[in-house]
Structure formats: C-alpha cells, structure tokens
Amino acid sequence: MAITIKDIARAAGVSYSTVSKALNDSPLVQPKTKEKIHQVARKMGYEPNFAAQQLVSKQSKTIGLIWPTLERTAYSTLVTQLNNEIKKQGFSMILSVNPADSSLELFKRCHVDGAIIFDEGNSVPSPITAPFPVVSYGAGWQDHFSLIDVNYQAAMFKAVDYLQQLGHHSITFIGDFSPLDSHQKEKYIGFQQAMNHFNLPVHQQSFINSAGLEWYDGYQATKRMLQGSSRPSAVVGASYDISAGVVRAIRETNLIIPKDISIVGYDNIPQMSTLEVPLTSVGVPVELIAEQIVSLLFKQLETDSAEQVTKKLEPVLTERNSCARVNNP
Template sequence: MSITIKDIAQLAGVSYSTVSKALNNSPLVKKTTKDKIIAIAKDMGYEPNFAAQRLVSKRTKLVGLIWPTIERVVLATLVTKISDEIRKTSYSMILSVDPIEASLETFRKFQVDGIILFEEESDRMVETHPIPLLSYGVSGKTASPFPIIDANHGQAMHDAIQYLYELGHRKIAYIGDISSNDPMQKAKYNGFIQAVKKYELTIDPTYLVNTEGLDWYNGYSAVKKLISYSPLPTAIVGGSYDISSGIIRGLKENQLDIPNDISIISYDNIPQMANLEIPLTAIGVPVDQLAKEIVHTMIQQIEEQDSEPNVKKLQPLLHERASCTAVKL
C-alpha cells in the first residue's frame, strides 16, 4: 500500500497542509518541523504522486531555461549555479540550447511553469504568452512585459574606470565586442565611454578594439591590433572572462608584463578568474548572487502571477587580484 501525506501527518501530529508545504520546501514551515516531516516521509518510503499533484496544483514544478551557447565559460558557470539554486527548491529545470522560438515551443509542450531567457539579441522580441517568463538581460527605457534581472553592466564599467583612475591610469583601452547586437555588450561599451568622459580621459580610437566575438581567440587576436599603435595604454578593460583570458596570453607572448607594463581588469565575476596564469581583477555581479536572484525572481513570478513585472538592477562588485597595479611615476 502506498504511503500518503495523510499517513505522514498522522505520525508527525500535524495537518495535511503542513506536510504538503514541508515536502514542497515552503518557508512557511519552521525548519525543525520541516526536518521532522521530511525524516518521517523518508523512513516511511513516501514517494510523491507528481501526476496527482499536477492535477491539484495545475503546476508541473518545471522551469525551462533557454541557453544561448554552450561555448562560453561564464554562461556555463551561471547555468550550473542556477541549477544548484533550483535544486534547493521544489522545482526542477529543463535546459534547451535550441533557438528561442524552438525552445519556447518545446517548453509549451512540457507545460513548464516558468521560463528563464538569456537575452543576447536586441532586435529579437519575445511575445508575451501565458507561461511566466524571466529575462536575464538589460532593462530598457520602455516597460517590459516580464521581469528582468539586469547585472548593471554600465555601472560595472564605471567602477572599473574609477578603480583604474585611482591607480593613476589615464591611458585606458577597451577590448570587447563593440559591434555586437547583444544588448549586454552594448551596455558595457556605452558604460565604458560614459565613464571615460566623466573622468575627463581622452578617448583614443586606437584604444577601442572591437573583438567581433566573445571567445578566447577574439581577445588574443585583439592584442595584435592594440600593440600595433603607439603609445600603448597603461591599462585594459576586457569585455568578458573569455576575452580577457585571450588578452593575457597575447600580452605575454609579446613580452609585456602584467601588471607592470599593462594592467588588466575584466568584466565578469566568476571563481575561475583566480586560476588564470595571471589571477584576474574582476568587476561584475558575483555569479552566485546572480543565480540566486534569477531563481528567486522566477519562482516568485510563478507563484505570485498577479505581481507586476519589475526590473532588478544588481550591484557589481570589484574583486582585486594580481592583474592591476598603480602607475609608476
């Protein structure tokens, strides 16, 4: 005979609803009570009837995530952290690397409760639909029909320039995907330009190097363009972890010392930055925090569907390592 939540409730001395909430990891149940209920359920060999739960709750407890690429280290790290956070809840995650339209159709068939979208194309409009949707992207001037988690790329670039300025740097280059249709790359570049103007630094066109991509080789190749001009900058802001990894290798191959000849600060804030051949000073929202905000907001949107879509602009943090130093006078 199968074990039901009524059996668990009777043994635990609590109501059916308390057992249901505890098994669904609800914050409304005290931890001691929750632990007791979970232990009893485990001892009794309880297995939830997901089909029955779906009929009652009208939910599948599934979240779909549309992943734009499997090639970049930062996105892979973020997706892993999101998966870790979702496992702490009563939800599970389905990952799709298909194009947006195909992914949305797949998720509709699976009847997921919510969809997380990484927006990397500014001209692609996602139509509203009954499934709650959350975007990891850039907030615009117009209201969005769904919540947005914004990593505040412009503020990150401002903080990077301020940090370098305080170290005495006045010749600062930007190496990133300047021509990209990706709104996040545009926000980084625009933030860099605004910060340089704020600190009254000269915008030298030769210090603005367009990688036309976001991988390691794009950063590595960009170094050849940069060092073909004179004078060299004293510092570089890299547009991403992968780009900056390539920059480090390119500079070292040209016998340029980091940070004594050129300092580097990179956008993105993931643990892997500490393990590069030159531990990389980073600016950006820590990936753990970013994942928590994405998952928390997604579940809130699912469970409180009457709530108004909002934008959460997160605060970038600076992580100092060995790739930056003060300018020697």
C-alpha cells in the same frame, strides 16, 4: 507496473486515503499507523506518481530554463548556480535548448511552475506569453517578461575609476564593436563616459575592436595593440574570454602583469582566478545574478502577479592580482 498507494493500503490493511495522509505526514493519522505505513512503503519501493500529484495539486515543483545558445559557454557557470539556487527552494530545474517559443510550448505541457530565459530574443517577432511567471536574463523580452539586467555602464565606470585611482591615465578598451550586441555597446559607452568624467585622454587607439567574443579575438587585438607605437598602462577587457586573450598576448610579449601593464576584465566569474594571472574584474557576481533571478521568479510565483518587473543589478569590482599603481607621475 509501479507500486501505488492502493497497493500499500492493501498490504498495510488500511484505506488508501490514510496512506496518502501518512505519507504526507498529516497530523490526522496516528503516529503508530503512520510509522507502519512508512515502513511498508519503503519495503515495497514506493515512488509517488508525479503525473497524478500534478494533476490534482496543479503544481509540478519544477522550473524550466531556456538556453538555446548552448555554445555561449559563459553562461554555463550561471546555469550551475541557478540549478543550485532552485534546488534550495525544493524545486527541480529542467533545461531546454530549443528556441524560446517551442521551449515554452514544451514547458507548458510539462506544467513547469515558472521559467527562466537566456535567449536574446532578437529572433522572435511574434509576441509570446506563458501561463506561468517568466524571468529573462539579458535584454530582449522587455515587453513580455520580467527582466534581470546588468548595469554595464556602471561596470565600466568602476573599472576606469579604479584604474585612475591607481594613477593610470592611458587606458585602452578592448571589446567587440558589433552593433548587434547591446551589452557590448553599453560597455563601450560606459567606458567612454567614464574616461570623459575623469578627464582622461581619449583617442583612436583607446578603443580596439576585437571583432568577436572568443578569446583568440582578444588575443589578436592585443597583439595588434602592442605592435602600435604607444603602449597604454592599463587595459580593460570587455568579457572573460576577451580578457583571457589579452592576458596571453601580453605574457607572450614578455611583459609582466601588473608591473608593466594592468588589466581589468569584465565578468565576475570564478574562472577569473584560474587564469595564468588572477584577474581583477568588474561585473555582477554570478551567485548574485542566480540568486536575484530565482528570488524574483519565486516572488512572482508566490504573489501570483503577472506584473513585469525590470531590475538592473549593480556590478562590483573584485580585486585580484592584475593591477598595480603607476609610479611615474
């Protein structure tokens, strides 16, 4: 049986309510007694009973994270960041890999103070609610929860803008054209609009469908592109994995990045620097995403507002070593 404050009270010769106050550093108890109680508690190896604290305080100091698509490894950095960010607030994070509805059920029972959802939500038809604030990342739950989103179109605009400033005219977009993926679609549209805006030539070969998000998909798409008649001077990769494939395919063809061809990737994650060629990329830095998600969640937690906020984050371009100025005019 675990040690309780009553055990400590008995051992220290005081009442258990005094022990409670002492351990919570209340000013209502004499420094001397406080010190003694702390000592006894430490010696007896006291661990507060979380269930009891929760029952009376109605707070668990825990945030639940719902991540049913474990396989999407792109999120793993974000998860780690979120964990840190939540820890900073003195809270703990627990993770559930179940679908949103049953995860929320679990979290209700665990009495988390708030939750974060990664799930795209396309699979759940019935409206679900939670008795605590929920922030979702990515689209899908707009009707139910607050949302942190990314301005993908702006991201592609920045990529194209940057490349045209370096003198590039012939730019190819490599991404997954699956109609189900709204993020990919937005990137596609953003690229197209940017090309039009800068009066850059757009034709069939300006868009290459990787037909998948894994890096072998980007790899194969790039091989196909390089076998074609005309080679662009720059490529925009629509995700980290796809861009990694692009890099490998290009290097295997004995072309040099960025001398022969420039690349801008999407996703502003640290891994971009550890590719064979550190990749210049656009995207919202994960630290920022994590910080925004957590701060929105805690704001809702403090103000106790059930209001549903949507916030679109602006991407930034991070220069690394994969783009060069085009010399021939």
